Structure formats: structure tokens, C-alpha cells
Amino acid sequence: DTGVSQNPRHKITKRGQNVTFRCDPISEHNRLYWYRQTLGQGPEFLTYFQNEAQLEKSRLLSDRFSAERPKGSFSTLEIQRTEQGDSAMYLCASSPAAVGNTIYFGEGSWLTVV
């Protein structure tokens, strides 16, 4: 399977704990995106990388959230001191760097904070 891979697919954590999600993009895709989706809503942009550079961050990305892409390949999204409002599906997507290219999503990582 050469699509976008995310893990874990599901995570249940207690409020206040830290969680980390990993995303492996499609090979040779320079851009990697993180989105968040809650029930009944469309995906909301969080941040994106071109290679290892983080180019844009949404206002939704509070200081408890940090994303990295250290070698320009896989990426991690860490949420510190989780809150119940962080419960959502976290979607990763990738695309080639050229302007106007399609982005391809992974299957998402479901987070439930109890």
C-alpha cells in the first residue's frame, strides 16, 4: 500500500496526558498536511510542511500542539495536556509540491479524551 499511512488509528487517553500521532506520506510527496475533523464538520486545517519546513500554522493549533517533520519524510503531531475538546479525528494528507496539486488523505487517527 503506497497511500498515506497514519498510526495509531485509535487512541483513548485520559485528560491531561500527552499523545503523539505519526503520519507517513506518499513517497516523494514534498508537502504534508495535518487537519482535524469533528463529527458533522469538514476537515479543518492545522498545519503543513514542505519538506522539513513548517510553512503555516492555523489559529486552531494552540501551544499544546506541536508538529514536526525532522527529515522531510514522516511527521508527528503531539498534543500535550490533552483536554476533552481535543477529541476528534486527526487527518494527515500529502501532495507534491507543485502548485495546485491534489492532496491525498490517510485514514485518520481517532482521539478520544476521557
Added chain:
Amino acid sequence: GENVEQHPSTLSVQEGDSAVIKCTYSDSASNYFPWYKQELGKGPQLIIDIRSNVGEKKDQRIAVTLNKTAKHFSLHITETQPEDSAVYFCAGPSGNTPLVFGKGTRLSVIA
């Protein structure tokens, strides 16, 4: 920033009928308009897209039309089948800015 509005939020059609979902956008510089289908528990999957240099694109039972003057684009599904039941999202804009998604349309195809 870009604002994308999608309607209707829910749509029920009889199997074999057509379904149309419409999106409006605000950024006149937008030049790429994709549609995604999302099934329960899965990530969004691209089903069709169109670029601003054309007004219509078809792929079997699915088509997208674009009206740049009015700043709206629509998804058309003909001869609907039960497996078309899902949530559909439009998105904009394009270029170097990340996609902004509509709130989605839940399509139910009734057999």
C-alpha cells in the same frame, strides 16, 4: 482567507435519480476545486476535481461544473446507487495555500 459554503447539508434521493451539491467560494484567485467522498470511519477520498481553465469535467456518473463569474462549483452524480451514500466535501482554494473544506453534505440514496 478563503470561505467555502456548501449546501445542502443533507440530501436524500431515490436510487437511479440524480444528486447535485453546490459550493460557493470567496477567493476569486482560486483555481483548483476538488470534491471528496468520506465514508464512515475513513479519511476523505478524492473523487473528482476541476481547474479554472475548464467549465466542466466528467468521470462516468460523476461530473463537476464551475462558474467562475458566480464563484460556485457543483458536483453532479447521475444514476445514483446505494454505494454513493456518504458525506461529500468540496474544498478551495489552491496554489500555495492549504485547502479549506465545506461543512459537508450527507447523501442518502434510498433503494
